[in-house]
Amino acid sequence: MKISRLRVDQFRRFRQPFELRDFDPGLNLFAGPNEAGKSTLVAALRAAFFERHRSGTVEHLRPWGDASAAPEVELDFELDGTPCRLSKRFLGKKRCTLQFGTRTLDGTEAEDFIAEQLGFAFAAKGSSKAEHWGIPGLLWMEQGSAQDIRAAVTHATDHLRTALNASLGEIAGGDGDDVTNEVERLRNELLTPSSDRPRGAYAEALQAEQSLREALAKVDDDLLAFRQKVDRLAQLRREHDADAAQRPWEDLRARAAAAATALREAQSLQERLLVEKRSAHSLAERADLLRQQLDRWAAEASDAQSRAEAVTTAQRALDDALALAAPWQQRERDAQTQHDAARRTLALARARDNRRALVRDLDELRHKGETLAATLAQAEAEQARQLALQAEVAALEIRAGDLNALRDQARQLRELDIRRTAIATRLRFALEAGRELRIGDAVLSGDGERLLLDATTLTLPGYGRLRIEPGGGDLAALAREAAELQDRHASALARLGLASLDAAEARQQQHAHKLSDLKAAQATLKALAPQGVDALRAEGAALAGRAAELRQRLTAQAEEGDDALPPVAEAEAAEDTARRALAEATRRLADARNGCTAAQAALDAAQRELIAARARLDDPARAQQLADTRIALTDALAQQEAAALRIDELARQLDAARPQALAQDVERYTRSAEQIERSFAQRRDALTVLEVELQAAGAQGLDERRAALARDHAAAERRAGQLARRAGALDLLLRKLRDKRHALTQRLQAPLQAHLNHYLGLLFPGARITLDDSLSPGPLTRDSAGGSESGEVDALSFGAREQMGVIARLAYADLLKEAGKPTLLILDDALVHSDDARLERMKRVLFDAAQRHQVLLFTCHPDKWRDMGVPVRTLEAAL
Secondary structure, three states: OEEEEEEEEOEOOEOOOEEEEOOOOOEEEEEOOOOOOHHHHHHHHHHHHHOOOOOOOOHHHOOOOOOOOOOEEEEEEEEOOEEEEEEEEOOOOOEEEEEEOOEEEEHHHHHHHHHHHHOOOOOOOOOOOHHHOHHHHHHEEOOOOOOOOHHHHHHOHHHHHHHHOHHHHHHHHOHHHHHHHHHHHHHHHHEOOOOOOEOHHHHHHHHHHHHHHHHHHHHHHHHHHHHHHHHHHHHHHHHHHHHHHHOHHHHHHHHHHHHHHHHHHHHHHHHHHHHHHHHHHHHHHHHHHHHHHHHHHHHHHHHHHHHHHHHHHHHHHHHHHHHHHHHHHHHHHHHHHHHHHHHHHHHHHHHHHHHHHHHHHHHHHHHHHHHHHHHHHHHHHHHHHHHHHHHHHHHHOOOHHHHHHHHHHHHHHHHHHHHHHHHOEEEEEEOOOOOEEEEOOEEEEOEEEEEEOOOEEEEEOOOEEEEEOOOHHHHHHHHHHHHHHHHHHHHHHHHHOOOOHHHHHHHHHHHHHHHHHHHHHHHHHHHHOOOOHHHHHHHHHHHHHHHHHHHHHHHHOOOOOHHHOOOHHHHHHHHHHHHHHHHHHHHHHHHHHHHHHHHHHHHHHHHHHHHHHHHHHOOOOHHHHHHHHHHHHHHHHHHHHHHHHHHHHHHHHHHHHOHHHHHHHHHHHHHHHHHHHHHHHHHHHHHHHHHHHHHHHHOOOHHHHHHHHHHHHHHHHHHHHHHHHHHHHHHHHHHHHHHHHHHHHHHHOHHHHHHHHHHHHHHOOOOEEEEOOOOOEEEEEEEEOOEEEEEEHHHOOHHHHHHHHHHHHHHHHHHHHHOOOOOOEEEEOOOOOOOHHHHHHHHHHHHHHOOOOOEEEEEOOHHHHOOOOOOEEEHHHHO
């Protein structure tokens, strides 16, 4: 199968007709960026073959947002040497036509014929799916699906087996498979097909044996528990009798009471020690306060001396600040005078520049006004021309419906004339010399011909008259119909003020010319006045008003010695320098004044603090308070020493009593008594429970039950063993049969294996691959420095799996071609995950395959395929 032309219309991205032609019988490269339409063309090929033309589930073929579109695909191709054309339209006005040589097929017949030829099927309901695509689904690789080979092979297995050899079909369906299927059925009754787990009678036998074994184990556990409970009962009874006689918890409670008494005495010592420590702490705080008071009075004398020195220092600082402020007052006045002069000069310079700017603006406005006036004049002229053309267009306009009606009536009149001429009577005459005929007032002589459209009386002088009625009633009816139509046509022409259809056509052409002139005038007016003529007039008025305002402002600003003034930038720089000098003088003067104020404040504060310090030293009560404080400090230190002796004695007594150990003894003896008494009660309850359980177990007949279960378990073990041996034998026999069938299948798969090895050698030199029974690629073996390594194709990287998927499809194509089946290979953006080295090898593979098959390769990387010996055709160029 070789495609030579593809045309699509209203198909997804292609809203307008798009056509590719002149396909090469070998490799064809089509390139375009993402969303250029490559995948849309592949989808069109699939839809042309796989989808029924009457399918209602192909809405996705329409362009986005166009609910009325009717997607259409047309293909020219060659099949078995016969030229074919397949044309399909979906959704709207559905149709399907196949031209196969000289034979034409329509609708479902055409679709079924092409499906049989190419080896695929249609879905019984809904959209076509991968399981229906057969051979094309295997060889036409969608974007991102080249690596998925197994499912495509599964859907095309029957066609591939037919291409291999009919013998493979015999192996699959003959007596050998009947035996294999029967063995497999019997084996699968006992083992699951996937995991070889027991099932059916075998699983039931194992379950029964397991249940009896568990029941027997449970009875053994019950017997062991019974014996253990008997021993436990005797032990508990001995322990219970001993505790009942000795009552050990009473002795422990007595020990706990003695320890509690000793603990209370120790706690009394702790309270006394705490009281003494608080008293000693109060004495220490009082001594510290007295020391601090003595230190404070000693510091007051030193502070008075420091205050006197601070007053002297503050007076010197005030004198220095006053001396520093005097010169800055004069500097600040000089800087103010200079700044005022610089400001006046700057104002005059700016006024001079403003006048010059007004003159420039006024000149610019004058130029704009002149240009706008010229444009306004042109626009008004074009507006007048546009109005005149609008009137002419309106006068010449003929509605399309009226013109079409005139054309239709003229066509009908012509058709009626033709029909009347066809059925009219043609009268040919050849009269002898001197002889004549009369038709109405006309006299005929000699040779001639007359066409009789109406009933006519023919006068034969000397013989009589002949009445000829041509065409019977049909001609009369046509004449009436023509008369009525001629009347309507004349009425329509009169209503439009026209003499004939030719006049109407001429008037329509004049209307078109005038309309074209009107559009040109409108465009010219739009270019001259985008916002309209009124906007131009308004703009002119605004410019005039602005110019008047500028002239008034210019008149108000009189020139005052402009030539002597410096430039504005120079005046601004001088003003800025004077302003900064003034600011600096003002800041320095303010700092000096702030220093004077701060120095005066510091002097006043120092004088006040000196007066207060001397007043405290001269107080008469200060000496008596100092003596009393020293006596109180001596008494506090003596009391603190006595309290320390009492604390040491109480601490020694408390260490000897060990109150923490006494508290632990109380807790330990109390908890031990409670524990022993609680254990005694629990043991008594346990004895009662064990006695009841032993009585119940003795009535169950455990020994008899164990003997019965042991007998049943032995029988179940024998049954499970028999089924296990049967399942093993059937499984072994099934493996032997399958191995034998696989060996024969391998011999029949040799042609496909040879094609696959041919391409595999180009991609992986020295590699080997096997085929499984479904004809899918199996384990791949490659030689390396460390020896051979083997693994499944599915374990390879994504790029390697994609490459293997492509070469496998090429091998299937070679096999199908040898069997006389049609082949066409489509690769939609395949091999994009291949590195440069692998891609170079795959190019060799594709070039080799293109010698035998037509290959359509769509790519968004044209620069990678320029070395394939064929031109790269871009979809943009085709558009």
